[in-house]
Amino acid sequence: MTEKQKQELAALYKDVLNKKKEIISKYVEYGVLSEETGKKIISRMEKRYEMLEQSDFIPKWGKPKHCKS
Secondary structure, rough: HHHHHHHHHHHHHHHHHHHHHHHHHHHHOOOOOOOHHHHHHHHHHHHHHHHHHOOOOOOOOOOOOOOOO
16 A cells, blocks of 8 residues: 555544544443443544554455364
């Protein structure tokens, strides 16, 4: 992919990440999730974003390693 394409995907993924963080924060605010659980979920989402960033926003599709056919 070109650098421009990567930047476009980065912006889209960042927007999605921020919206998901807002949703998790609302669940914490409304008492559906504990603050600790909310922080864990957000941390996992941020790690996922970092992994996508490192792979130039090309997701790794296919079967998980633990699945065998």
